[in-house]
Amino acid sequence: MMTDDIDLSASFGSAWFPWPVFTASGCASSGKELAQFFPLREIGAVVTKSISIKARSGRPTPRMAETPSGMLNSIGLQGPGIDSFLENDIPWLVAQNTRIIVSISGETVDEFSVLARRLRSVRGICAVEVNISCPNVENRGLVFACDPEASRSVIEGVRRTLGGDLPIIAKLSPDVTDIVHIARGVVDAGADGLSLINTLLGMVINTDTLRPHLAGKTGGLSGPAIRPVAVRAVYQVHAALPEVPIVGMGGVRSGRDAFEMILAGASAVAVGTASFGNPRALLDIQNELKSLLKEKGFSSLKEAVGFAHRVDRTQREVKG
Amino acid sequence: MMASTINKRAEQIDVTVLSNKRIGAYHQILLNIGELVLHCHPGNFVAISVGDKTSSMVLRRAFAISRVSHRGEYGGTLELIVAPHGSGSRWLCEQGEGATVNIVAPLGTAFGIPTNPAQALLIGGGYGSAPLFGLAEVLKSRGCRVDMILGASTSNKIYAPIEGKRSVNSLKIFTEDGSTGILGKVTDPLPSLIAEGVVDVIYSCGPMGMLSAISAIAQSSQVVHQCAVEESMACGIGICMTCVIPVVDATGVISMLRTCIEGPVMDGSTVQWDLVGKVV
Numbered sequence: 001m002m003t004d005d006i007d008l009s010a011s012f013g014s015a016w017f018p019w020p021v022f023t024a025s026g027c028a029s030s031g032k033e034l035a036q037f038f039p040l041r042e043i044g045a046v047v048t049k050s051i052s053i054k055a056r057s058g059r060p061t062p063r064m065a066e067t068p069s070g071m072l073n074s075i076g077l078q079g080p081g082i083d084s085f086l087e088n089d090i091p092w093l094v095a096q097n098t099r100i101i102v103s104i105s106g107e108t109v110d111e112f113s114v115l116a117r118r119l120r121s122v123r124g125i126c127a128v129e130v131n132i133s134c135p136n137v138e139n140r141g142l143v144f145a146c147d148p149e150a151s152r153s154v155i156e157g158v159r160r161t162l163g164g165d166l167p168i169i170a171k172l173s174p175d176v177t178d179i180v181h182i183a184r185g186v187v188d189a190g191a192d193g194l195s196l197i198n199t200l201l202g203m204v205i206n207t208d209t210l211r212p213h214l215a216g217k218t219g220g221l222s223g224p225a226i227r228p229v230a231v232r233a234v235y236q237v238h239a240a241l242p243e244v245p246i247v248g249m250g251g252v253r254s255g256r257d258a259f260e261m262i263l264a265g266a267s268a269v270a271v272g273t274a275s276f277g278n279p280r281a282l283l284d285i286q287n288e289l290k291s292l293l294k295e296k297g298f299s300s301l302k303e304a305v306g307f308a309h310r311v312d313r314t315q316r317e318v319k320g
Numbered sequence: 321m322m323a324s325t326i327n328k329r330a331e332q333i334d335v336t337v338l339s340n341k342r343i344g345a346y347h348q349i350l351l352n353i354g355e356l357v358l359h360c361h362p363g364n365f366v367a368i369s370v371g372d373k374t375s376s377m378v379l380r381r382a383f384a385i386s387r388v389s390h391r392g393e394y395g396g397t398l399e400l401i402v403a404p405h406g407s408g409s410r411w412l413c414e415q416g417e418g419a420t421v422n423i424v425a426p427l428g429t430a431f432g433i434p435t436n437p438a439q440a441l442l443i444g445g446g447y448g449s450a451p452l453f454g455l456a457e458v459l460k461s462r463g464c465r466v467d468m469i470l471g472a473s474t475s476n477k478i479y480a481p482i483e484g485k486r487s488v489n490s491l492k493i494f495t496e497d498g499s500t501g502i503l504g505k506v507t508d509p510l511p512s513l514i515a516e517g518v519v520d521v522i523y524s525c526g527p528m529g530m531l532s533a534i535s536a537i538a539q540s541s542q543v544v545h546q547c548a549v550e551e552s553m554a555c556g557i558g559i560c561m562t563c564v565i566p567v568v569d570a571t572g573v574i575s576m577l578r579t580c581i582e583g584p585v586m587d588g589s590t591v592q593w594d595l596v597g598k599v600v
Contacts, residue, residue, distance in 0.1 A: 026561075033558035033581075036327050049561075057566075057576045057600040064554050064562035066408075069376040071554060075561045078576055215597055223378045253378070276555035277369055277378050279332055279424060 006293060007300035008286075010044065010268040012245045013167030013192030015126040017099055017268060019044040020301055021258065021286040024249045024272030025103035025129060025171070025195075026050060026075065030089035031096065037279040040098035043286060044268055047195075047247075048089065050105035050131040053114055055081035059136060060215035065204040070223030070251070071273060072202050074216035076136045077105055082118050094124035101169065103129040107142060109153045116161040128166050130158055130191070133173035133198035135220045145173040145198070151182050152189040159190030169247060171195035172233075174226075179233050180240045193245040195270065196233045200226055223273040227251030231264045238265020238306050253281065255288020259296075262289075265306040326558055326581060329359035330427055337419040338394055344476040346447050347413040348386075349400045351423065357388040357396030361430035362455035363548055363585040366398065367556030369422045370408040379554045381408040384525065384584070385426065386450035387457075398425070401450035401479055427556050429585040431455050431523055431546055437463035438520040441513065442488070443506050443534060444470045445526020446477050451548065452525055453484035460487050467518075468492070469509065471530070475500035507533045514541045521546065524588070532593035545588035551579045551596075566592040566600045574600050 010020045022045040028034050031046045040046055058078030065072045079085070093100050102125050106112040112130060119128055132144035132154050144150040155170055162168065170191040172182055183194055199220025204213040212218075230250025238246060248266025252258050253274035261269045269289070274281040289301075298304045338350040353360075367380035386399040404413040415421060434440070440459050442452040449470045456466045466487065471494040472478045478493055478500060485491055493501030494508065502508075507530070513519050514537065524534050525548040538545040554560035557580065564576035565583075567590050574592055577583070592600075 027559060029559050029561070033326050036330055036557075037332060057574075058561070058564070060598050060600075061562070061564060061596065062552055063564070064552060064560065066377065066379050066554075069378060071379060073554070073560070073562060078561050078564070254373075273378060273554075276560050277380055278422075279555075279557055 006290060006298070007302070008290060010245065010301065012127055012169055012267070014165070015099075015167045017044040017126070019286055020268040021282050021289070022101065022247060022268055022270040023047050023275070023282065024270035025131060027272035027275055030085070031093050031098070034275065034279060034282070035096065038283045040096045043098070043282045045099040045101050045126060046093060047101040047129055047270060048085075048093075048103050049079055050077055050103040050134065051079055051082050051085045051115065052077060052105050053082055053111055055079065055084065062213060062215055065213045065219070067202070067204060067221065067223070068225060070221055070225035071276075072204055072214060072219035072221055073199070074136050074214045074219035076216065077134060082115060086118065086122060090122060090124065099126045100124055101127045101129050103131050103171070105131045105134060106154075109150070109157050112154045113157040113161045116158040119166070120162055125166065127169055127192075128158065128162065129169045129171055129195055130155060131171045131198070133171050135173065135175070135199055135201040135218070136216060143173060145171070145182060146176055148182055148185045152185045155186045155189035155191050167192040169193040169195050171198055173198045174229050174233050175201050180236050183237045183241060183244070187241060187244050193247065194237060195247045195249065196237060197226070197230045197250045200229065222251065224251040224253055224257075227257060231260055234261055234264040234266050235308065239309060242306060252285065253277070255285050255292050258285050258289045259292045259304070262301060262304045263306070263308040265309065267302070267305050327427055330424055330557070331356060332422065332424045334420050334422050337415050337417055337421060338397060340413070340416055343401070343481070344479065345403060346479055347402045347404065349402055349412065349415070351398045351400070351421070352394045352396070353398045353423070353425065354396050356425060357390055357398060360385050360388045360398060360426040362451050362458055363428070363430035364426035365428050365556070365584060366400070366423050366425035367427060368412060370411045377408050377411070380424065380556050381412065382553045382556045382580070384451040384548060385454070387454035401447045403447050424556060428580055429583055431548075431585050433458060433462060434464060434521060437465075439465045439518055440467070441519045441522045442466060442468045443522060443524040443526070443530070444468070445506060445530040446472045447479045448526030448548070449479045452523065453481065453487060455523055456484070456487040465489050469494065469506045471495065471506035473497065506530065507537060510534065510537045514538065514543055519543050524548070528596065531588060535588035535591065535593060539589060546585055547588045547591070548584040549579050549586055549591065550584070553580055556580050566595040568592055576600055
């Protein structure tokens with residue numbers, strides 16, 4: 001095996017990515033800020049902040065609280081809206097020569113389809129991530145990913161609108177009883193891949209003010225604290241749907257953590273909160289992952305996907 | 321600031337702690353940052369990671385750059401004044417001479433410097449005074465008159481180094497308990513100073529309540545108010561969207577702007593102080 005020739009590529013439907021580390025939606029804005037620290041073309045893909053039809057100002061502050069090995073956020077999908085996004089952010093991203101996955105977020109099933117229609121003819125987009133699992137909405141009934149029927153309806157609508165071309169990646173919530181059931185539903189409805197996991201709904205109460213710390217009261221928990229939950233979700237879904245590619249995310253902050261996601265069944269890994277602490281986290285993680293794969297004797301990333309599931313390990317000598 | 325030039329000068333580097341001294345309730349920490357000082361201006365801030373790579377504190381801490389020196393014994397140095405309030409700032413205050421810390425700097429907007437000599441009033445609350453001394457030096461070198469008003473709840477929370485006092489024409493200190501200087505608040509003398517016409521521009525740094533009160537007083541005058549705002553940040557580089565405050569533009573539209581990118585220095589008259597912490 002040529003030492004530098006390890007194949008780290010990942011595929012989601014017809015979309016091919018030369019590298020396996022992506023930005024996690026909502027943790028890289030639309031890429032410009034991180035581009036100061038590394039060239040975006042050197043990572044697998046930029047997954048944009050979730051875009052809504054109209055501009056949204058989001059939730060009031062305080063919007064964040066650091067928690068042990070993690071943080072709560074309560075942004076509430078602040079963003080410029082699809083018009084401004086397509087006019088300003090997409091052309092810039094296309095010029096960076098990186099792969100672009102646009103994340104979309106609607107308040108109704110229909111809104112997702114409207115957003116999909118706007119993206120259908122946009123050049124330079126590799127895939128659409130359908131965010132049906134943002135926890136920072138006023139009405140928990142709006143978290144589509146908590147309801148199997150609602151999840152299916154959204155993905156069906158987006159698939160119908162997009163036609164067969166652009167791959168769809170559905171982003172799911174871990175705050176459900178049976179994530180495999182939800183995953184199966186959205187795959188049946190036309191999703192080509194899955195993003196696992198969105199943040200967990202959490203809360204911090206300020207013991208000085210005696211009130212919830214976040215203005216929005218609850219927020220999404222992210223960071224290394226949730227990594228075991230993410231690994232579990234990826235593992236369970238990969239066991240049930242081994243042919244469906246997964247973007248694994250939730251607390252990944254080192255190459256070791258990314259490798260763990262891959263072993264659980266992820267084909268690619270997204271990095272979110274780690275970028276807040278280390279602007280170069282994506283590249284660092286990607287390089288560390290490459291070294292680890294080589295060190296453990298894998299000749300490609302694909303070979304390691306779901307490796308932890310394989311019962312008969314005697315056929316292969318695992319180094320290290 | 322154009323989006324394509326976001327933090328154009330910022331770099332992420334490991335730097336050495338040159339000294340760490342206790343001053344009143346604060347720590348004065350000197351970092352050796354080399355040529356990065358050339359791009360640091362009063363108002364800019366630095367984001368520092370706390371703990372090691374496996375730290376349970378996953379977010380950077382933002383600190384205003386107090387002062388930079390281009391020609392110290394060790395080359396370019398950056399000074400921070402840190403209040404050991406939370407677990408992250410306590411960790412930083414425990415880092416002694418020779419320790420290594422990882423910084424991202426310089427970040428954010430800087431105080432605008434008048435093109436012609438002006439009468440500047442610098443107002444600092446608590447350790448918010450720290451970046452004002454570096455600013456005072458710049459303003460003096462441009463021929464401005466620099467008056468300073470500092471305030472805090474009590475005397476040991478006033479940060480006013482002796483060498484810093486040299487760069488101002490006058491310094492007044494207010495404490496809420498009267499333990500040093502004048503009993504009262506920094507805003508007390510403001511209406512009469514503005515009325516006398518001895519202030520062209522106000523530069524302020526301190527708690528949001530103080531900045532808001534200054535804005536309210538300055539609003540009815542021609543005085544420009546540049547304030548360094550404070551909202552809790554997770555990243556400092558514009559990607560987390562947590563540090564936003566409501567700001568109105570020329571067309572009357574209110575947007576939630578990131579104080580790490582569009583701030584921390586903002587035009588006080590555009591900040592919608594009564595909407596901070598509310599839905600816009």
